[in-house]
Amino acid sequence: MKDVAAAAGVSLGTVSNVLNRPAVVSAATRERVERAMAELGFVRNESARQLRAGTSRALAYVMLDGGNPFFHDVAEGIETAAEDADLSLFVCNSSGRTEREAKHLDRLLQQRVQGILITPVDPDAPHLADLAQRGLPFVMVDRFSRAGGHCSVAVDDVLGGRIAVEHLIDRGHRRVAFVGGPASIGQVRERLQGARAVWAEFGMPEEDLIHLPTEALTVNEGRSAGERLAGLPSRRRPTAAFCANDLLALGLLQHAVTAGLRVPDDLAIVGFDDIDFAAAAAVPLTSVRQPRQELGRTAARLVLDEATNPGHVHEQATFVPALVARASTGTVRR
Amino acid sequence: MKDVAAAAGVSLGTVSNVLNRPAVVSAATRERVERAMAELGFVRNESARQLRAGTSRALAYVMLDGGNPFFHDVAEGIETAAEDADLSLFVCNSSGRTEREAKHLDRLLQQRVQGILITPVDPDAPHLADLAQRGLPFVMVDRFSRAGGHCSVAVDDVLGGRIAVEHLIDRGHRRVAFVGGPASIGQVRERLQGARAVWAEFGMPEEDLIHLPTEALTVNEGRSAGERLAGLPSRRRPTAAFCANDLLALGLLQHAVTAGLRVPDDLAIVGFDDIDFAAAAAVPLTSVRQPRQELGRTAARLVLDEATNPGHVHEQATFVPALVARASTGTVRR
């Protein structure tokens, strides 16, 4: 800026005015300054601006699993909202590892981001409580914590579980597997809880809703669950599976097809999230849709409100999931 | 830092020493300062550090399509390398839109990142030339530009096209479709070029390698290509398709299966990239593998070399793609 000022024959303050309050400087000077900037290839130094401002013009989203398209879609939603507010978005990926998450948060704190959106590995981890108590605006995405003291955005997972299993009962299934784990993930617990609730309401025997636990919510784990499922004695073998997310469902689907099972006739499958690959699977996957972009946009809205509005009150936004029925549960069982 | 210094009864300089050269300060003072930092919840201000240092401790990757898992894997590779060098990585997504890419680059320039890795929308866009001429280290990932003046990292796409089509010829196919577009994407052109080269070398008639153009490299476009393919008169209809990437291949696969075609018997399919979903498809997809993480790691290595080593010379790293044969091309045609 000093060089620009010299080149244009004006003071530093004027250059700053051109940048920040163009209206107050005369057209002629403005033009001269702008030409000087172009000639010198001037680029504003963001760190100096930040230092002066005390905060960076950025939000951050720390996502749980970059390999899961679901989170990518959430990030898209956040990004559109951030763009509207003229903020940058830093996207970080904890890959499900607590220490990586902590490292990212640490860095973001040092960057003085305006707010943090996070889908945490563990919603009750102490480093999250630190954040809140530091007064940094933050919003939990797709998770709740017992603690409170912050906003959160998620769908009603219990309801999602109910919808999925009710759909299967509707289709005539009387023995159903719930595929998902580990139980440390709140989502998994709640989806299972919803599943069990409808199951009981329809008067089905408890032991006919079989829980096949997995170690993670990945395609690989879905395949391995498929193997275990195939290994069950045929009179105990479920005719349908409700998977805690679409990656599991895709893995299970793949195993089923390779093993020569017909989907949905031999095995019906319901996933969760409704990622784009679900519709694109060779047997298009019935899934419980979450409003992914909407989730992201709302989260961004909340964090911005917390950052700018002194009268902000924390809010737990809950969205309603919806069943998207496709071929993988297509036929009614006799 | 001022507060910390006051609390610990030392000068600013000493606090800085504790942070940056702990060895020079006596154990007792260090301990006192560290306690003060903990008590006050001190967090280093990154913008001030940057302002002083003149550059941020970060790299950036601007990817072309966040919805394509391929780029996510590349980003993972970059991130591991960045972590080793103790740098942050900013991941941005241009979503294939030039103006968004330009906006991201502009921001990154303002942030004074140490280097930029980019899979550009158009490798010859003027704003990329600007970068190079500004002296900012940057590396093109998965793309080449005619211009030179920078490093790049990619696989040999012509060879990839050769491998794919040779595999199909091997399997007995005599009429093959190439699915991909738009031609503005260098990758697409080169993969097609490789395909045509082997096709000619094996003495096949040119008109039996049919180009089905697409508007983008997405699952949806793959499906629509499937419709066009099914619409061909049966004596012109190919028995196999080589798709410019896996998303197209998955879309095509889905359409084929829904339309009642058997894969690979009625239609064999080869994709490109070997993303995780390829193996997980209901008919596991034969694909040309790119070393995705390796690509990212190498790109990061190159940009760091350019940033730190004054004797740096630009390098065009080329990797060799490999065929991963799976069920979608499983049987030899009579």
Next chain:
DNA sequence: GGGTGGGATTGAAATGTTTCAACTATCCTG
């Protein structure tokens, strides 16, 4: 007791912006 060496600490400058009170020049009004 004076001098030396070295470890520990300090103070000041520098980094590139933004902001705001103060200043100048110009024009208008009575």
Next chain:
DNA sequence: CAGGATAGTTGAAACATTTCAATCCCACCC
């Protein structure tokens, strides 16, 4: 023509850190 309003411009302070030359203090040696 004095006085005041207005538009445009300026200068200095502040932001939080790092660096480095300078200083201080102490132990040790002759």
